[in-house]
Amino acid sequence: MRKQTRIIVSGYLLILPALLLIFLILVFPLIQAVLLSLQEVKLASLSRQTFVGLKNYLKIFTFQGPNFFTQVLPATFYFVAGSIVGQLGFGLAMALLVNQKWVRGKDIFRAIFILPWVTSAIVIAISWRFLYEPRLGVLNHLLVLIGVTNLPSWLNDLNLVMPCLIIANVWHGTAFSFTLQTAGLQSIPYELYEAAHVDGAGAGQKFRYVTLPLIRPFLMINLVLISMYTVNFFDLIYAMTNGGPLYRTEVIAVFLYHQAFEYGHMGRGAAVAVLILIINLVLTLAYMRLNRERVAEQKR
Amino acid sequence: MYNSSKWQAVLLISVFLVALCAGSAFGTAVQEEPAMEAKEVTLRIFARAYTWDQDAPWEVAKAEIQKRHPETKFTFVEEGFGWADLRAKFLTAAAGGNPPDVAQVDIIWVGEYAEGGLLTDLTDKLNAWAEWPDVVDSFKESTKWKGPSYGTWLNTDVRIMAYNKKLFRKAGLDPNKPPEDWNQLYDMAKKITSAPAYYGYGFPAMKDEETSMRFFAMLYSGGGQILTDDMKKAAFNSDAGVKALAFHVKMVEDGLTPKSIVSGNYMDIDNAVFQDKFAMSYMTKTLGLAKKLIPDLTPEKFKQDFGAAPIPKAPGGEWSTMSGGYLLSVPKGAKHPDLAWELISIGAAPDAQFKYTSARGYVPTFYSLMKRPEDYFSVDPFFNVILNSLPYAHFRPGIPQYTEISAAIQDAIQAAILGQLGPKAALDAAAVKVNQLLAQ
Numbered sequence: 001m002r003k004q005t006r007i008i009v010s011g012y013l014l015i016l017p018a019l020l021l022i023f024l025i026l027v028f029p030l031i032q033a034v035l036l037s038l039q040e041v042k043l044a045s046l047s048r049q050t051f052v053g054l055k056n057y058l059k060i061f062t063f064q065g066p067n068f069f070t071q072v073l074p075a076t077f078y079f080v081a082g083s084i085v086g087q088l089g090f091g092l093a094m095a096l097l098v099n100q101k102w103v104r105g106k107d108i109f110r111a112i113f114i115l116p117w118v119t120s121a122i123v124i125a126i127s128w129r130f131l132y133e134p135r136l137g138v139l140n141h142l143l144v145l146i147g148v149t150n151l152p153s154w155l156n157d158l159n160l161v162m163p164c165l166i167i168a169n170v171w172h173g174t175a176f177s178f179t180l181q182t183a184g185l186q187s188i189p190y191e192l193y194e195a196a197h198v199d200g201a202g203a204g205q206k207f208r209y210v211t212l213p214l215i216r217p218f219l220m221i222n223l224v225l226i227s228m229y230t231v232n233f234f235d236l237i238y239a240m241t242n243g244g245p246l247y248r249t250e251v252i253a254v255f256l257y258h259q260a261f262e263y264g265h266m267g268r269g270a271a272v273a274v275l276i277l278i279i280n281l282v283l284t285l286a287y288m289r290l291n292r293e294r295v296a297e298q299k300r
Numbered sequence: 301m302y303n304s305s306k307w308q309a310v311l312l313i314s315v316f317l318v319a320l321c322a323g324s325a326f327g328t329a330v331q332e333e334p335a336m337e338a339k340e341v342t343l344r345i346f347a348r349a350y351t352w353d354q355d356a357p358w359e360v361a362k363a364e365i366q367k368r369h370p371e372t373k374f375t376f377v378e379e380g381f382g383w384a385d386l387r388a389k390f391l392t393a394a395a396g397g398n399p400p401d402v403a404q405v406d407i408i409w410v411g412e413y414a415e416g417g418l419l420t421d422l423t424d425k426l427n428a429w430a431e432w433p434d435v436v437d438s439f440k441e442s443t444k445w446k447g448p449s450y451g452t453w454l455n456t457d458v459r460i461m462a463y464n465k466k467l468f469r470k471a472g473l474d475p476n477k478p479p480e481d482w483n484q485l486y487d488m489a490k491k492i493t494s495a496p497a498y499y500g501y502g503f504p505a506m507k508d509e510e511t512s513m514r515f516f517a518m519l520y521s522g523g524g525q526i527l528t529d530d531m532k533k534a535a536f537n538s539d540a541g542v543k544a545l546a547f548h549v550k551m552v553e554d555g556l557t558p559k560s561i562v563s564g565n566y567m568d569i570d571n572a573v574f575q576d577k578f579a580m581s582y583m584t585k586t587l588g589l590a591k592k593l594i595p596d597l598t599p600e601k602f603k604q605d606f607g608a609a610p611i612p613k614a615p616g617g618e619w620s621t622m623s624g625g626y627l628l629s630v631p632k633g634a635k636h637p638d639l640a641w642e643l644i645s646i647g648a649a650p651d652a653q654f655k656y657t658s659a660r661g662y663v664p665t666f667y668s669l670m671k672r673p674e675d676y677f678s679v680d681p682f683f684n685v686i687l688n689s690l691p692y693a694h695f696r697p698g699i700p701q702y703t704e705i706s707a708a709i710q711d712a713i714q715a716a717i718l719g720q721l722g723p724k725a726a727l728d729a730a731a732v733k734v735n736q737l738l739a740q
């Protein structure tokens with residue numbers, strides 16, 4: 001009995017340094033952020049804090065420039081959904097393509113595909129802004145060459161600005177999905193495809209009944225990671241549109257920046273950060289539940 | 301044996317963690333030693349990005365301070381920002397306990413920073429400074445917040461209209477007769493515009509402080525003002541404000557200004573005047589900016605191709621422009637406050653201010669410089685336009701809510717330009733927001 005207790009205690013002692021680090025790096029700042037979200041505090045005078053309870057949250061929900069429910073949340077979900085679909089879809093398509101046996105120079109393709117991911121988001125933002133520039137940009141120049149007269153104004157167009165941002169972000173982030181999906185595809189034994197082939201399965205059936213079930217864990221991790229990454233995404237949007245025009249691209253991370261750092265409402269900024277955490281948690285839990293149900297369905 | 305290894309591992313990890321904590325504690329202690337005695341000094345400077353473009357103020361100040369302290373090896377960490385980012389970066393750095401040694405501070409931020417205890421009281425240093433009596437009294441006063449002074453002026457400025465004489469000539473207009481009111485501005489812009497090659501008029505409508513500043517100049521011209529005199533209510537949604545905004549909406553609707561003004565950088569619009577893309581736009585600097593874009597541009601050539609004039613007034617209205625400007629200050633918690641002040645006292649002294657303001661078309665704040673306008677004329681042939689606009693200059697309210705007030709007005713301008721709301725409805729909606737902010 002004493003020996004067992006010693007083993008348990010020593011086990012806890014072994015993980016204690018890691019727990020301490022997690023507490024210092026993750027839990028402590030999280031508690032600080034939650035506490036800060038209940039205070040009225042300005043960036044210019046951080047030492048002066050007044051407890052205001054949920055007032056910061058109420059202000060966020062009732063604020064009109066921009067409105068949280070009709071502008072910030074829809075912009076966030078539009079951007080996140082568009083980016084996820086694009087990144088996951090293109091990532092998987094490219095991974096499938098490069099994973100084909102007949103493709104030569106796979107390493108070169110992988111290196112090329114990975115380039116947008118390792119490029120700074122600010123550099124990407126400037127490049128895309130130049131592409132979209134209505135008077136001097138490359139896109140409109142090409143449109144003029146093919147005879148288009150009614151030229152779109154891209155980032156100045158209330159309806160086009162978000163798709164423009166999503167395209168830039170998909171271009172930036174697809175490489176991450178490509179890398180994960182490539183790892184997933186390479187983990188599938190080739191014999192399974194041969195067996196399916198012998199059973200008379202076509203390309204579509206092989207994808208549906210062999211590839212998809214076996215890369216599902218990779219897709220799920222990919223989905224969770226890019227969802228969190230996109231919800232928290234800031235730099236590309238800030239540099240391309242700064243949330244405009246008229247808050248059409250004021251996603252929640254940009255909203256946080258404006259509240260906390262541009263207007264100096266640190267308490268309100270912390271409240272937005274807590275809301276971001278809740279959104280991330282809800283999305284992750286929903287994905288995990290969905291995955292569990294699918295796995296259970298397959299087992300049945 | 302197995303247990304003993306585990307305990308050794310625990311012991312090792314604990315020792316490692318203790319060493320890590322102790323190391324960082326000692327590391328901090330070493331950093332906090334008084335740096336004045338050190339032979340190597342690093343001075344961090346937060347300023348607007350464009351202040352690094354010419355020798356004055358920084359290169360001049362850096363060279364001089366190094367000359368005065370040959371025993372010290374200076375390293376200068378230079379960080380340049382846009383208007384809003386300069387404030388955000390400074391506040392974040394100060395909040396994190398790592399402020400720069402020198403900060404460029406927009407005059408409207410002084411109250412907010414001083415209230416937050418973020419700036420060093422420089423009253424004694426300024427009073428002991430040989431150049432301080434030379435600073436214009438009204439400018440001296442505006443360095444103060446509730447008594448103490450928090451810095452000295454780098455420059456002030458006024459907005460004027462720059463125009464492209466080449467495009468005027470192309471349209472058959474007299475290049476020496478720029479528009480004097482909005483009606484003339486509209487007519488001339490209409491004659492000049494040949495979209496999409498070039499437009500008659502450029503005006504920023506993106507989320508930027510300059511959007512507000514240029515709108516305010518036109519608002520005041522029609523007899524309006526930003527806030528009520530007691531600063532408790534919005535006043536920009538008056539008839540004057542609506543007319544100013546409606547004028548810009550009409551310019552866009554009639555194709556004399558492109559809709560692309562709602563995004564990008566306002567400097568692109570200013571630059572476009574000297575790149576033959578816009579015929580007219582308002583700005584703080586003319587020749588200084590043109591020189592950056594056109595190699596070997598002489599004042600004579602500039603006078604031939606471009607012009608400067610006061611901002612056209614509202615029909616039947618008053619001449620009007622907006623003025624701003626920056627202080628150089630020493631943040632509280634700066635690692636080398638004395639050297640920082642010394643650097644400022646060189647960079648903002650009359651000699652350096654002359655070089656800086658004449659190069660950029662800004663306005664000096666010293667009596668001695670104002671008494672020698674001929675020196676400015678030799679550098680900028682249109683400096684008289686700047687000087688003549690000074691009496692009509694208005695200032696923004698220096699209240700902590702200003703940044704959000706300005707953002708609300710920028711939203712209104714965007715909403716009207718993009719056709720989401722009419723000018724009156726857009727400004728009224730902004731006024732509701734501003735009144736909420738002022739009531740807090």
